[in-house]
Each structure stands twice: as structure tokens, then as C-alpha cells.
Amino acid sequence: MTRPGRRSGTRRNPGPPRRRSSPPRPPEVDAPRRAALDLLDAVRTRDAYANLALPAILRRARLKDRDAALATELGYGTLRARGLLDAVLEHCIDRPLAKVEPPLLDALRLGAYQLLRTRVPPHAAVDTTVELVRADAGSRPAGFVNAVLRRVGEHDEAAWVARLAPDAAQDPVGHAALAHSHPRWIAQAFADALGSTADLDAALAADDARPVVHLLARPGDITAEELALATGGTEGPYSPYAVHLDAGSGAVGDLGAVSDGLAVVQDEGSQLVALALTRAATAGPDTGRWLDLCAGPGGKAVLLGSLAAMDGVDVDAVESGEQRAELVRRAVDGLPVTVHHADGRNAPLPDAAFDRVLVDAPCTGLGALRRRPEARWRRRPEDVAGLAKLQRELLVAAYRHVRPGGVVAYVTCSPHLSETIGVVTGTARKLGAEVLDARDLLPGVPDLGPGPTVQLWPHRHGTDAMFLAVLRRP
Ligand SMILES: C[S@@+](CC[C@H](N)C(=O)[O-])C[C@H]1O[C@@H](n2cnc3c(N)ncnc32)[C@H](O)[C@@H]1O
Structure with a gap:
């Protein structure tokens, strides 16, 4: 999936104008990671909703199937994990994160996410991020990102949480908030609604996981059983109209039952x-x-x-x-x-x-x-x-x-x-x-x-x- 080699980055530094007759731009270096970085950029600079911005980004990059799934996982995962990633990065950089160029910080988060929360081999996580930064911003920033990510990679996620989170016995809400990458006030709101902190880790962990897509089989048009058969999903346990799709399912809109209007996405x-x-x-x-x-x-x-x-x-x-x-x-x-x-x-x-x-x-x-x-x-x-x-x-x-x-x-x-x-x-x-x-x-x-x-x-x-x-x- 990761294609080594060519540099990219013409988007931010377009260079001399191309002649009209020039052929379409060749695929960029590591297109899924470029797409993930574009998503972070859209969320940061345009206040975009990730789920609305992503389809256009995938289309523009002509990403499909496994590449689209990788870009989605990296983009969404990095956005979710921001609190934890920033805490780790703060520890690895000798200046406040607010003083790091925002596009560089996006790249650092993307690299750190891969190091801490995916099975991407560490060298690939670091090298692909460094190449993206080199293409966009040049050698010096690339060197900086390389050094920081190597420090991030010195520990795994659990070890970073153990170092950086408040003590779980003294401050269970603060600990769970950092471990599951939620703002503290939201972790506190969950604890208040649960009535105790006994379940808080499980609640925040489930809230931090990639969700299963749920469909509604439109009553009168299709049954949940028929929809499950048509989509390869499984019937939901509680609603007679619910179907759950596998976590790895591709674009939901491409499913025949959805494009035909027999089913809609609904939790x-x-x-x-x-x-x-x-x-x-x-x-x-x-x-x-x-x-x-x-x-x-x-x-x-x-x-x-x-x-x-x-x-x-x-x-x-x-x-x-x-x-x-x-x-x-x-x-x-x-x-x-x-x-x-x-x-x-x-x-x-x-x-x-x-x-x-x-x-x-x-x-x-x-x-x-x-x-x-x-x-x-x-x-x-x-x-x-x-x-x-x-x-x-x-x-x-x-x-x-x-x-x-x-x-x-x-x-x-x-x-x-x-x-x-x-x-x-x-x-x-x-x-x-x-x-x-x-x-x-x-x-x-x-x-x-x-x-x-x-x-x-x-x-x-x-x-x-x-x-x-x-x-x-x-
Ligand atoms: C939680 S969403 C509803 C979701 C919807 N029932 C569904 O299942 O798709 C709340 C909606 O209320 C709308 N809303 C906000 N203020 C409102 C108001 N004063 N009167 C009516 N709708 C309002 C919002 O624009 C939003 O679309």
C-alpha cells in the first residue's frame, strides 16, 4: 500500500504553471497518508466536519478500497486521538505545541498516531511522515519531524499513558480522559451520567473505538434479514430494523440497498x-x-x-x-x-x-x-x-x-x-x-x-x- 519513491507536495507549492495539455498529475507519494493529512488540514483550517470532507478528499485522490480504508482510519484515528497525541508530543518537543507550525503539528500527530495506535511498522510510520513533510516544507522541518517521532517511538501507548496520565487511584477521571483521549470535562460528564467511575474506562474506550456502521432497514421496504443478506451484515440485537455492517466495510453509499433507498445509515x-x-x-x-x-x-x-x-x-x-x-x-x-x-x-x-x-x-x-x-x-x-x-x-x-x-x-x-x-x-x-x-x-x-x-x-x-x-x- 505504501509506495516509496516520488516526492509530492505540488498542492502547497505549485511551481511553474502547467501547460493545459499536460497529463493528469501522477499518483502522489503515499496517497492514503497524503489524504489523511489533507483531512486534518480541512478540519483545522476550514472547521470542516471530517465525515463530510473526507469523501471529496478520497475522490480527488482517486483512492478506493484498501487505500481509502487506510486513509480513513489514519485521518479519523488521528483526529480522535488528538488529546493523547498532543500530550506525548508536548513531552517530546522542547517548545510549546502552540509554537509549532500548524501543518507540521498535523504531520506529527499523524506520525505519532501510527506509532502509538496502529500496527504500521515504526520505520514506515516515521519515514512516510518525514517524506510528506520534506515534500511540503523542505529538509529542515523534515529533520525536526524525524527527531520528534523517533522520541515518540521510544515507548508504546501504554507506557506513555503510564508516564503522562494522572494516577488512576487519585484521579480516575483525569487518568481515563488521557488514556482514552477525551477532554477532561467530557470524561467527567460521562462519569456523572454513569453514577461512578467504575465503568468509566470501558465507556470511554468504547467511545474511542472505530464504530460499527448501523443501517435501518426501511420498514415496509425490506426486512432486516433481507438487508443483512444483501449487505453481508448482521441483524442488530435489539431493533427489529437494525443491521450492523462489518467494521471494515467500504463506502456505505456504494451498497445497492442504500443507493436504492431501501436502507439508511442510522445508529x-x-x-x-x-x-x-x-x-x-x-x-x-x-x-x-x-x-x-x-x-x-x-x-x-x-x-x-x-x-x-x-x-x-x-x-x-x-x-x-x-x-x-x-x-x-x-x-x-x-x-x-x-x-x-x-x-x-x-x-x-x-x-x-x-x-x-x-x-x-x-x-x-x-x-x-x-x-x-x-x-x-x-x-x-x-x-x-x-x-x-x-x-x-x-x-x-x-x-x-x-x-x-x-x-x-x-x-x-x-x-x-x-x-x-x-x-x-x-x-x-x-x-x-x-x-x-x-x-x-x-x-x-x-x-x-x-x-x-x-x-x-x-x-x-x-x-x-x-x-x-x-x-x-x-
Ligand atoms: C439531534 S438533531 C435531530 C436529528 C433527527 N431527528 C434525525 O433523526 O435525523 C436536532 C435538530 O434540531 C434542529 N433544531 C435546532 N433548533 C431547533 C428549533 N428551535 N426548532 C426546530 N428544530 C431545531 C437542528 O437543526 C437539528 O437538525
């Missing part, structure tokens, strides 16, 4: 919380209307809409982002779903009119960090308070739209207590809502805690860390 936990809403018992006569109050980009609207189609129910879907509302429209094409571009806090929809309302609230996304490699380093603790206020307001609005006897599911893809219990407990009390035991709505799912709300976890359930509370309006 099994997301499926479970949407299904819970459809399973909760209502009281009194139904109106035949459901509402998805925060619908973009439309994953749960597809599941709700597919089930609604079977039950003869109509769904309204609200989304405040214009582009995201458009994504919902495309996703629910052909389903009995009407999409509204509006603020869910004052959507132009009738009060007390819906049997079931989903509030899949905007949140920090701390429960889905494993699927968004760069997100843990972007989020800030200050983000939480503003989101919690919005979440409360959306929950109150949802409650206004539900009919007496109807149910509201409040969902976040964050386990942060300020976004979960902190929102639900006070709001439900103020509204006079009945809080149902959500565990009853997830039959067969083990380890759901004391209830009545539910917190799913990657290390316990293999899902994102989704939170679910179900309220009924008396």
Missing part, C-alpha cells in the same frame, strides 16, 4: 428511541397524527414515517434549519410526512392535536462522539447551558402540541446530565406530566438502570449514548 440506539415513542401506550381516542419537532436531517422521520404509513397515520416534521428541512423533505419522499421549515418552539401547528410527539433535541452530541472524530475537541463546556435552555423550551412546545392522553418522547444523543435528567425532571413537574417507565418500551434491551428514563451506552449496548424520557399528558 441502532436512534432506532430504539424512535420505536419507543410508537410503542408507548396512549389514553383516549387517537387523532392519527404524529409530530417530529426537531427532524433534520430526517433519520427518525424516515422510521416514524414508514411506520405511520403502515398504520394510516400522518406525520408532521419540523426543522428550523432551511437546508436541513430540505434534507428531511428528500429523506421522507413518498412517506405520509409533511415537512415544515419553522422554529419548533412556535411552529404553525395546532395545540393538543398529536397522539405522539418526538423531541429529538439539538444537543452537544457527546453521545455520538465515536461517529464524529473531531467533535470532542470542538465542543466546549460553555455550550451546555444554552442548549439546555433550548431543550427545555422545545420540550414545553412538544407538550403543548400533544393531546391529553398522548405521549412525548424527549431524546438527546448526549448523556450529559444537564441535557437529560436536568431538562426532564423539572419540566415534567412544572407541566404536570406523567413520566412513563421508558425501560418497558425497549423490550429485550439489558442493563437499563433504575428507570424511569433510559440512558443507552456504547460499552453496554453497542449504540450511541442516546437518552430517552417518555412523558404522557394526563
Whole structure:
């Protein structure tokens, strides 16, 4: 996979203009690593979302199959591991990391990631990184990177953690945060939600691992069994519509079932919380209307809409982002779903009119960090308070739209207590809502805690860390 030889780097230092008739540029030296470095650059300089930037980078580099998988693994892995890598690099460089040229720091992180967290032979990890830097920046920076990476390679990951992390007995949160490369405040939020630090290592380790892709077999279009057969995946353990793909599966969009619209990418936990809403018992006569109050980009609207189609129910879907509302429209094409571009806090929809309302609230996304490699380093603790206020307001609005006897599911893809219990407990009390035991709505799912709300976890359930509370309006 690693092709030795030619130098590259014409992107940053284009040299004399080429004649129009010149042939396409030959493949660059070690194209997967170049692509991984381009991804780090896009995330740093353009604030890009890695999962959105990567496909274009792979296409431009014409990487496929194993090369594309290597570039993805190196790019995503380096982004996830940034905290640990920076701690090690800081130890190996005699000036603060802030004083290292940012593109060089990207290269150092990429090299250090390969040394500490992959089976790439150390000489290949160092040499390929040095060559990339030489091509881009010249011999002196290449020499610097070579020296630093050789120091990084003097110890393996476990030995570096033992040297650099706080003592696990004195400071279990600090230790786990460094060992599993999470910001400390997020490790603390996980520990708070778990109720102790006993499980924290397992929780953060699962959050740091490359996630399995989950598909939703669209109800009424294909069964999970058929989808598993068609994709070579396995049926999910809890959702009747879930299929898990092998970790090494290639581009999901290339799967026939996905490009044909029979299946969409959706975490099994997301499926479970949407299904819970459809399973909760209502009281009194139904109106035949459901509402998805925060619908973009439309994953749960597809599941709700597919089930609604079977039950003869109509769904309204609200989304405040214009582009995201458009994504919902495309996703629910052909389903009995009407999409509204509006603020869910004052959507132009009738009060007390819906049997079931989903509030899949905007949140920090701390429960889905494993699927968004760069997100843990972007989020800030200050983000939480503003989101919690919005979440409360959306929950109150949802409650206004539900009919007496109807149910509201409040969902976040964050386990942060300020976004979960902190929102639900006070709001439900103020509204006079009945809080149902959500565990009853997830039959067969083990380890759901004391209830009545539910917190799913990657290390316990293999899902994102989704939170679910179900309220009924008396
Ligand atoms: C967690 S996402 C929802 C995910 C979606 N249910 C799905 O399964 O694909 C939250 C969504 O709420 C939207 N949002 C944020 N503020 C909102 C508001 N005031 N009213 C309605 N939607 C809002 C965000 O743009 C985002 O698309």
C-alpha cells in the first residue's frame, strides 16, 4: 500500500504553471497518508466536519478500497486521538505545541498516531511522515519531524499513558480522559451520567473505538434479514430494523440497498428511541397524527414515517434549519410526512392535536462522539447551558402540541446530565406530566438502570449514548 519513491507536495507549492495539455498529475507519494493529512488540514483550517470532507478528499485522490480504508482510519484515528497525541508530543518537543507550525503539528500527530495506535511498522510510520513533510516544507522541518517521532517511538501507548496520565487511584477521571483521549470535562460528564467511575474506562474506550456502521432497514421496504443478506451484515440485537455492517466495510453509499433507498445509515440506539415513542401506550381516542419537532436531517422521520404509513397515520416534521428541512423533505419522499421549515418552539401547528410527539433535541452530541472524530475537541463546556435552555423550551412546545392522553418522547444523543435528567425532571413537574417507565418500551434491551428514563451506552449496548424520557399528558 505504501509506495516509496516520488516526492509530492505540488498542492502547497505549485511551481511553474502547467501547460493545459499536460497529463493528469501522477499518483502522489503515499496517497492514503497524503489524504489523511489533507483531512486534518480541512478540519483545522476550514472547521470542516471530517465525515463530510473526507469523501471529496478520497475522490480527488482517486483512492478506493484498501487505500481509502487506510486513509480513513489514519485521518479519523488521528483526529480522535488528538488529546493523547498532543500530550506525548508536548513531552517530546522542547517548545510549546502552540509554537509549532500548524501543518507540521498535523504531520506529527499523524506520525505519532501510527506509532502509538496502529500496527504500521515504526520505520514506515516515521519515514512516510518525514517524506510528506520534506515534500511540503523542505529538509529542515523534515529533520525536526524525524527527531520528534523517533522520541515518540521510544515507548508504546501504554507506557506513555503510564508516564503522562494522572494516577488512576487519585484521579480516575483525569487518568481515563488521557488514556482514552477525551477532554477532561467530557470524561467527567460521562462519569456523572454513569453514577461512578467504575465503568468509566470501558465507556470511554468504547467511545474511542472505530464504530460499527448501523443501517435501518426501511420498514415496509425490506426486512432486516433481507438487508443483512444483501449487505453481508448482521441483524442488530435489539431493533427489529437494525443491521450492523462489518467494521471494515467500504463506502456505505456504494451498497445497492442504500443507493436504492431501501436502507439508511442510522445508529441502532436512534432506532430504539424512535420505536419507543410508537410503542408507548396512549389514553383516549387517537387523532392519527404524529409530530417530529426537531427532524433534520430526517433519520427518525424516515422510521416514524414508514411506520405511520403502515398504520394510516400522518406525520408532521419540523426543522428550523432551511437546508436541513430540505434534507428531511428528500429523506421522507413518498412517506405520509409533511415537512415544515419553522422554529419548533412556535411552529404553525395546532395545540393538543398529536397522539405522539418526538423531541429529538439539538444537543452537544457527546453521545455520538465515536461517529464524529473531531467533535470532542470542538465542543466546549460553555455550550451546555444554552442548549439546555433550548431543550427545555422545545420540550414545553412538544407538550403543548400533544393531546391529553398522548405521549412525548424527549431524546438527546448526549448523556450529559444537564441535557437529560436536568431538562426532564423539572419540566415534567412544572407541566404536570406523567413520566412513563421508558425501560418497558425497549423490550429485550439489558442493563437499563433504575428507570424511569433510559440512558443507552456504547460499552453496554453497542449504540450511541442516546437518552430517552417518555412523558404522557394526563
Ligand atoms: C439531534 S438533531 C435531530 C436529528 C433527527 N431527528 C434525525 O433523526 O435525523 C436536532 C435538530 O434540531 C434542529 N433544531 C435546532 N433548533 C431547533 C428549533 N428551535 N426548532 C426546530 N428544530 C431545531 C437542528 O437543526 C437539528 O437538525
